[in-house]
Amino acid sequence: MxxxxxxxxxxxxxxxxxxxxxxxxxxxxxxxxxxxxxxxxxxxxxxxxxxxxxxxxxxxxxxxxxxxxxxxxxxxxxxxxxxxxxxxxxxxxxxxxxxxxxxxxxxxxQGVAIAEYVFAQVFYRFHPIALQRQQQADRLWRNTPFRELSQSTWLIIGFGPIGQAIARRAKAFGAKTLVVRRRPQTAEHVDHCASTSELLELLPQADIIVLACALNERTRQLANRQFYTRTKPDALLINVARGAVIDHQALLEALDQEKLGHAVLDVFDTEPLPPTDRYWSHPKVSLTSHTSFAGSxxxxxxxxxxxxxxxxxxxxxxxxxxxxxxxxxx
Structure with missing residues (x-):
């Protein structure tokens, strides 16, 4: 049959x-x-x-x-x-x-596309591309230092296909990779794997924090006020999970109080994001319209x-x- x-x-x-x-x-x-x-x-x-x-x-x-x-x-x-x-x-x-x-x-x-989206956003923050373009327009010959990924530590929260694709690429650049997942297990491309109970201990090490976890009752508003008390003041936060993984008021406070360097947000509680939302105009927020999956x-x-x-x-x-x-x- x-x-x-x-x-x-x-x-x-x-x-x-x-x-x-x-x-x-x-x-x-x-x-x-x-x-x-x-x-x-x-x-x-x-x-x-x-x-x-x-x-x-x-x-x-x-x-x-x-x-x-x-x-x-x-x-x-x-x-x-x-x-x-x-x-x-x-x-x-x-x-x-x-x-x-x-x-x-x-x-x-979606894993490959989302990983490439994450790296595009990181490179944009690490490399002074806009400055280089301006110097070209001004015909100005001047050195433009940049941060190397090889000197960075990544904290990837969630280790499904998306988190794995990100870790694989980060490791290829020589970065240190820390992973938080529900069941901590050793994995290729990962220097240290932990459960959420270790999250607050790992946050101070992270230059780049990627939220790539499933949304459930354990991860809802995982990135809360306590979370931002442990982040580096120049850390980059990228959310490709779900909007509700973040406590948005706590994130805005962390950015305003210089507890976090910058946030890249592709997902939100309400989509499309209302035109009146503060994220649109915040100088330390880069936002996209839930587009990280949209690779060719x-x-x-x-x-x-x-x-x-x-x-x-x-x-x-x-x-x-x-x-x-x-x-x-x-």
Missing amino acids: KKTVAIYENALDHIKGRVDADQLKIQWIPYTKEGMYLVDGKRLNPQDVRVDYLWLSPLVSIEKFLPEAFEMALQTASIKVLQTFNAGLDHPFYKKIAALGTMICNSSA GTMARWNDLFLANIERFAKGERLENLVDPASLLD
């Missing part, structure tokens, strides 16, 4: 030619923006459909019907496995679908990950990026 794979109809157009459905013994079940399944030429309500595998493609978000897709999935009679384009699973939908017994695979496709290779990696997992699923092999349900339901 063929295994059924539900996929947004426009996403199917992107990958159909790369999969031999007959060889893998799978049956495509497209779904629409209206939350209907297309089965054997018929439009069926989710309550009347059981699927073995559902792919939440990034096109669902790009084409702006993610809430409807979430609701469709929750209303579907049964889904054995759901693969999502999201890396973080803090949206309440994932807890609800996991409670129904659905296994979830999240995404590692991310879409291809999303599709590659889905295709690789579909082949594993069809062959009965272990799936990549399978999430521990306890991490969602505890």
